[in-house]
Amino acid sequence: MKKLLTAIMVVLLLPLLSKAQYTISGSVSEKTNQTFLPGASIVLKGAGYGTKSGAMGKYQLSNIKAGKYTIAVSFLGFETQQKIIEVNGDQNVDFSLIQSAYLADEVIVMATRATEKSATTYKNVSKSEIEANNFGQDLPFIINNTPGVVVTSDAGAGVGYTGLRIRGSDATRVNVTVNGIPLNDAESQGSFFVNMPDFASSVENIQIQRGVGTSTNGAGAFGGSLNIQTSSPALSPYAELNNTYGSFNTLKNTVKIGTGLIDNKFSFDGRLSRIQSDGYVDRGASLLKSYFLSGAYHGKTDLLRINVFSGAERTYQSWNGVPESRLNGDIAGMNAYVSRNGLNERDSINLLNSDSRKYNSYLYKDQNDNYWQDHYQLLYAKQLSEQFSFNGALHYTYGRGYYEEYKDNQEFANYGLPNPVINGAPVTETDLVRRRWLNNNFYGVTYAFNYRPQSNLNFTLGGAYNQYRGKHFGQITWAEVASALNNSDHYYDGRGNKNDFNVYAKANYSPIEKLSLFADLQYRRVNYDITGTDTYQQVFDIHQDFNFFNPKVGATYFVDKTSNIYASFSVANKEGNRDDYVNTKAGILPKSERLYDAEAGYRIKDNRFSAGVNVYGMIYKDQLVITGELTDVGSNIRQNVPDSYRAGIEIDGSYTISQHFLINANAALSRNKIKEFNEQIYNYDINDYTTINYKKTDISFSPNAVVFGELVYKPFIGFAIALQSKYVDKQYMDNTQNEQRKLKGYWVNNARLGYDFSFKGVKNMNIGLLANNILNKKYESNGYTYGSISDGVRTTDNFYFPQAGTNLLLSLNVKF
Template structure:
């Protein structure tokens, strides 16, 4: 692979000659009907190789290094018709100025489908938009969370320590199960655990056209309630011209990635076909934490007179060696032991080689967008997701009775335990529909959406013993547990956004959501019985925005969200000890400003929780640790983000979040053991005004990018990205001896984009994560107990890799 990259670099160097920069081109891209800026819109030079420039938050763009002469330009943005202009660039210091006013498309599937759950320019909620270009800069094979780690209040973690394999993201301290994720408006969160497993869709970022993160409750969406943030992903836009791209990555920990993308463009003015295939492999930083990942994305679209129908099929298959247990606290400061992996070590001798997670998930989406009239649009979608897989474990000295096996008599001795290998399976189906009816006045001053969805989840959980040292009376594939679950989720929402004379915009968003869950639970008599639960939630939201001037606006909003307990809360608790739903009351107050060369966002937030679910160490009547409802807790803080171009060769962007994350009071339960480690009882400890676990009081990030060379034929960018995450408690007791220490790290990114005559572009990316070689941990677990009357805390940590190198290359045709 390195030979291929080197050959391509040599070929590109030979194609670069006679480069000089004389003129400057700048301008603005806006909506023709409303005059509003279109951040992220693109402008390209027709018949020139370099892609051009992207509009900033004010819709403004600037490109230097142009030879004097006449150029044809094209401006484009998702959901809008492209526009062209011809301009003359002069050989002097005065910039050539051009303005593009784009008409909204009569129909555009990607734009409309996302619009139903996305926040607009005047929606009074807190959000961050990322374009395809933003994602591509750092995309050399790491999972989606690692591409989002530079956004405000985001903290990411990786079990393998490299960002490949099992990864997660917290936003404002909220864990992944509290972050609602949709793809084209369709829920991605697992219906039972409410988690998002990004490892199931490796390299999915390569098929994402736009991404929006809403922090807090946000706007109404489909799927599980947003209790910290919402992430909306929109897949590739409808491309009317043919394209192809080949990309590859190689680097540390035997990391390799290969990807191919293609698009036919518009065929006979009616059809398009687009696709992607990717393979990623890595040995991981943690011992044996390997990942073997595969994915594809295939999309076909048909254009009618007033409609678009699009079929998306995408799938991911992951085989990852388990590194879930973390590294013992005693090893974490030892350079040789901090990569220790307990996975597979219950087997004597060498660790069990097949201690893996093996899962495939395939998504099918049928999307239809119909322009009913000049003011009315209808979007509908059908979806089906099939998931199937298992995780395999070697277990030592397992009791026969736990697997429904009969004890053995060998030589007159009773054998009641055995070493065995088990697989725990999940085979599930998730299907349903989403819909939205959109109305907009001709001048765009009033928009209204009536939307919702209906989703069904059917999950089959079972475990099999595939090998045992003493098999008793079992057969190969002995099934030792089996249970099914069915969950339906229906919601209906209405949104109205009105801009009034005098620069005021009001917003109202009302949602009703109903959840029905059928499962195998535990009765108060501790017997397994079929059970049901039905929940109805009302989630109102409202806000107001005021435009101070053409460059500044301020907003305030208040929203309510509810969230149901997860599968474990239902299946592992008797009826009388089952937790209640959670409720969140969220207030957001913010200010946005953008100028020609800079933009700033400032917001204050308060998130008050009623009955937030959390572990407190308590054991229920079924001898399982249970999550309990904490009466009152809150998150409150300030976030500031912004950046600008100080010079044409220097860009600086950054963000800072400072917060308090508190529980007013709760009771902790601690296990008590005697000197022989026999469990005796649980003791209660009362706590007041403690910190919520894994909620740093400060999170900041900054990117400094220098462009030593930037013209029509090539561009070189050198960027240093730095992140600071403050101290995090690993439980809710505010114990200073049980924390994740604050950490700071930097990534170095060098990108070289070339525009030879034989291709649209060639890009080389050098990424050096953790360039200062910091030793830090991003996640952990702890278990607090009394041993022989001595307070003890066992801890495990998830260390991240030191300085390493990833080199990527891509060719676009």
């Protein structure tokens, strides 16, 4: 691998030996209101040069020899513009593009997107940024460098099961939509990107809204939201081959094809992907497959698009993490852990002899998670008049899958089975293999009407109605001692049915040129039923109805053409997830949560510099948190705490130092507190829970500081080196703010190299290298803890998810 990298670096640096004479630079904007267009394609015809416009619409072509050239600029939804120039010195050439005659795909997500007039906190991630960071890792790792985001990987290398937190809020509190259609699982409320491998290769752009954000569809946004738009059609036919290979035998193969616009009306696009990896953790392997198909009709006033995409994942489970004693190489601690948890000889040997950071407690060869998910979207948009437009969607998602696990010494009674009688004596336990299944159907409609009666006034009326039907059941596929159950029989059967209706009305009004007022009112009704039995034979018959009113107001004042200040206040409500109902005390149901979110900030951007500063306060009522109390079968119980809050400041900026250097940086500094918290810890001395009261403790997994910096060096056209550094402050694994139960803070440094060039028959070839954790930092990005009291002594078990040391991903992407 070292020899290969050395050879690649030599090839990349050869062009430095020669130097051309002149530079062409300028900006790309939209003609009507002169807003910048980042991500526009700029091509110097006949010279093999090309680039993309940056965040402020700026572009630069360097090392251009004297002569006559045609420079062409294209941007989706706009007419291509060409200019003939005579190069005999450095030149500035600006472009103002005119919108195309057909309706652009951006109208599909417009209703749920924030703008500068929305007075909300957001970050747009362009297609070019996504492509530059897409080496096959899950989507959370591609947006890892945005403000306040913390990511983790169970297998340690960003492939397989990954996690995402925004402002300390986990994935169950982050609303995710794809083309305005909810992606979060209706019951768990999480988003599992492992079910959508390489989806980033079919994404046009992402908007990340922090805090409550604007009204959207699906689960309530308590930490943030991801608004994803899938790929728009290219202007001309294309084919792409994207391949990545790297550490831990990580391999990504992607094929993309598209027709471009046929007769300026039709387009067809497709993608086929495969990702596989052994993972950093022992046996943390993944095999992921997916496809994406899209066909569209583009009219002058309407757009009809059909998207069909699917993902299949098979991952070896690495969900348990590494015990603290194994991580620290503490032999005595590991022996105590073995004794305390009753590990058998095989599992004890595995614990004592594994690599300290790669330990995986699972040894059964088929300890896999298997899931398939199919998505169908029918999207339609219509420009009814200059003032009035509509967009809507019908959607259907079908998911099914199971995880298989080996369990020893299982009591037949726990599976609702009679004890077999062998040689006249009942047998109460057996080793077995079980599968726990989830089959679900999710379908519905989303819509939005937009009315703009005058230039300073805009109304949007939108909403959705979605239904979820989930089936939870289990099978015993093998048992050492046969029972009365066949392999295909179910030992439990549960149902989860959910209806989710919402309607929202938004208005933007500018009473004077520099002031924009924003109002957004949403009503959401949820009906949730849980029936049948769960994994431990408990019977449920739960029926809950919720009616939520979520108002949002804000104002933006434009100081000048380059800067504005804004302030907003929002309210959000959220129901509990399935586990909050299933894992609870008899007769006690969780309350819904409420969030009051105040945001204020300042944004500025000019030709070389853009920055934003945002301060926020998020006040929670009845937030659900883990207290340490467990159900009779050992599952965590989340309980409402009356008062908690998050408050902080976020800074995000970019500065173009020169034609060769660019700096990106952001920081999220926060204070995250529960005003009063009662920990519940089981006390074997009294066979009951002991309550310990705490005041003003940190909310778990909420670092007080998340800081990112990036230096980009572009020595010549097409070549870029990015050095990235990210710091995540310490995180407590429970809500007691105990220094013995925390994740240590960590600095991680990455490097990314990319070289774009072209030659006859190839539109663009990109060689990329992503070097993760280049300083080989040993750190853990996630974990969990539990404890008990016995003989007056508290015993705590901490578990961690170590992340990989230095590792490489090398990519070769070819566009025809």
